Amino acid sequence: MAKSKPRVKVPKSADKDEVITIKTLISHKMESGQRKDKEGNPIPRQIINKFTCEFNGKPVFSCDLEPAISANPYLEFSARVPESGVFTFTWVDDDGSVYSKESKIKVN
Amino acid sequence: MNITRRQALALGAGAAVVTMTALPRLSLADTDAVKAAIDAVAGGATPEVANVTLTAPEIAENGNTVPITVAIDSPMTDDDYVTDVTILAAGNPAPGVATFHFTPMSGSAEATTRMRLAKTQDVIAVAKTSTGKVYMDRKTVKVTIGGCGG
């Protein structure tokens, strides 16, 4: 399949210790391993199985995903922002590919 | 209006179903796989049905993409915060859906995702806190199958 593309939505600035909402989406078919092809052979599972969000290197939120997560996995969660810095988002594919994205935020 | 015997029976059966679904939040009908999955999170403790709010549509227009939100009432401080929340789909081929891992940096124990439901079933959220408490909530989502596809 085509290379997965992540999208994230993070506010550009926040007040100190404000709790912000983060939205993430990545293009991925999330092949469940339950389906069969036209010849009746099972289509092997291939999913994004892990997502992590770190802020300035410290863990904020992570998620283990199973095949029951919809195609183009969407995750929305919150984060407390103690200082200006960088959010790092990482998605891990069953095939070993790792997709990541960064987003800066400034504390007013 | 005259009610025939057949209609009366049908009404009775309907009422019985309503009563049954309204009753047990900790459903006795869970399969072994679902019970095992709950146990795996709860570590043997019996989850308390409290503090967790699971939001999902009553009727999902398509089982491929069902939005769900879980929110846990927690101070989210270094001393007391929600560590993990596991989402289970009781009627899917495999019950596991996702496990969210929170930290005090999360600010609030709330997450939203979109999931697949193979049929009408219960969605379950089991939450564990840093102080060893285990909470849960469950919600029935009806999934419409057998219409037009295309």
Place this chain on the structure above:
Amino acid sequence: MRKLPGLLAGGVVAAAMTAAGGASADETNLPSIDGVTLQTRAEAPEGHPLTEIISGFEFRTKETQALELDDFNNPGFLMVELGEEAWSTVEGTAGKSCESCHGDASESMRGVRAAMPKWNEAAGRPFTLENQINACRTEQMGADAWKWESDAMLGMTAYIGLQSRGMPVKVDMESGEMRTWWEKGKELYYTRFGQLDMACANCHESNYGNYIRADLLSQGQSNGFPTYRLKWQKMGSLHRRFKGCMDNIRAKAFKRGSDEFVALEAYLAWRGQGLSVETPAVRN
């Protein structure tokens, strides 16, 4: 509250659901995306077969509607971004990108989707957006044509379509031989096909607002295409949806891009005139 089939959907039995007519379009109750109002209901002009023209949006649950009303939540934007990248990517022997000729898509492509399909004099036939894109690629760029249902084509039609979002569908049926194609599309719309012996009109004109098994029937409007469908778990073209309907009635479907489907697209665009372009819409 608006009288919406979509909101009433929860378990209401078919017979009670011919609700669609009656309620008039109330500007203040119309949905909007980032301040752009979507005309999801429009008054049917005289001689139109429908009493009121209603977008498929109105037949969906609030959860599905919510996906369309937020551009971040809408998974169709993954495709839009693909199209946006392709817009400025040089391809082909002429060393050109779309941008080389058309500049800023938000200006040059505004209104293009709303007027499709459109008569093309050189080709002597109506052009859908896909036809126009491939004509540009093969004739101007010296690049290969894209397949109708390829990600590249869906991305580009979604990206170009988005530039018309909120604008009313308005097709020119007077140019060239558009009338003839319209007639052909109309004939197809009312012709019964397949083992189930059904025409488009059986579901989408006579029974919109009613359930067929578990599905709430819409008017089958085309204003949101290409559309991200929950069932497909990806974006798809209008012709893919046509094929799906034909498969459902157990008919042998026409090919994507065939004269039949282009004629039907032209006729459907006319039936939906006045509705806002919703590309990329989200449907079930």
